[in-house]
Amino acid sequence: MENTILKAENITKTFISGNERLEVLKNVDLEVKAGEWVCILGPSGTGKSTLLHILGGLDLPDAGSVMVNHTNLQSINHQQLSDIRNKHIGFVFQFHHLLPEFNVLENVAMPLFIAGLNHQQAFTQAEHALQDIGFWERRFSRTTELSGGEKQKVALARALVTNPIIVLADEPTGNLDVTNTESLLVTLQRINQEKKVTILTVTHNQHVVDYATRKFWLKNGKLSENSK
Numbered sequence: 438m439e440n441t442i443l444k445a446e447n448i449t450k451t452f453i454s455g456n457e458r459l460e461v462l463k464n465v466d467l468e469v470k471a472g473e474w475v476c477i478l479g480p481s482g483t484g485k486s487t488l489l490h491i492l493g494g495l496d497l498p499d500a501g502s503v504m505v506n507h508t509n510l511q512s513i514n515h516q517q518l519s520d521i522r523n524k525h526i527g528f529v530f531q532f533h534h535l536l537p538e539f540n541v542l543e544n545v546a547m548p549l550f551i552a553g554l555n556h557q558q559a560f561t562q563a564e565h566a567l568q569d570i571g572f573w574e575r576r577f578s579r580t581t582e583l584s585g586g587e588k589q590k591v592a593l594a595r596a597l598v599t600n601p602i603i604v605l606a607d608e609p610t611g612n613l614d615v616t617n618t619e620s621l622l623v624t625l626q627r628i629n630q631e632k633k634v635t636i637l638t639v640t641h642n643q644h645v646v647d648y649a650t651r652k653f654w655l656k657n658g659k660l661s662e663n664s665k
């Protein structure tokens with residue numbers, strides 16, 4: 438389809454641990470269209486992070502294919518995959534993965550340095566991303582000084598700084614209290630509606646679903662769509 442941003446077909450992933458075979462994903466199909474906010478719900482350990490990593494080209498499925506912006510991630514080389522991740526996909530990791538030796542602004546600018554922008558361009562764009570999520574005042578703080586919720590905001594700004602076509606967010610409200618959860622979800626909603634950024638969240642927080650335009654359940658390795 439013309440406006441398909443992400444398409445996964447027949448994704449299968451099994452982990453082997455000792456004598457145990459853990460079939461985490463069994464023939465998972467998912468199509469995400471431009472402008473959607475898709476939310477995948479599922480209890481802890483069902484494979485949400487595993488699926489998101491595969492969809493974002495950070496991990497490989499055992500079988501199946503992932504298309505991002507009409508490019509099959511399995512058919513390209515390592516450098517091309519890095520470029521697609523850098524330019525088109527904004528990733529919010531479950532555990533932030535912020536760099537402790539750098540400040541907030543440097544962390545947010547990092548994907549732009551990787552993309553080859555010079556310091557001035559990268560910092561200007563990073564400042565805009567921080568203004569957008571309301572965290573510009575703290576741009577010179579070390580990330581080690583931030584609370585869990587504040588780190589989550591910085592991680593979101595870093596995911597958005599390249600103007601990606603899709604943001605993949607793993608438990609974006611995982612460390613937040615009720616007020617901060619609400620505030621982060623409203624920010625994501627604004628980004629989705631005003632900037633037309635397509636969003637895919639995975640979470641076990643039911644509340645996130647209220648903001649999504651489509652929701653799915655991941656259970657026993659299978660993905661099923663629920664109407665709202």
Ligand SMILES: Nc1ncnc2c1ncn2[C@@H]1O[C@H](COP(=O)(O)OP(=O)(O)OP(=O)(O)O)[C@@H](O)[C@H]1O
Nearest residue numbers: 452453454461480481482483484485486487488641
């Ligand atoms: N590299 C790995 N090797 C072996 N088993 C793994 C590996 N990564 C994940 N698993 C297992 O796969 C299952 C799914 O893990 P995953 O992290 O995707 O779950 P999740 O739904 O994101 O959970 P949570 O909500 O707690 O974040 C778990 O049982 C986990 O132990």
Ligand SMILES: [Mg+2]
Nearest residue numbers: 485486531607
């Ligand atoms: Mg997880």
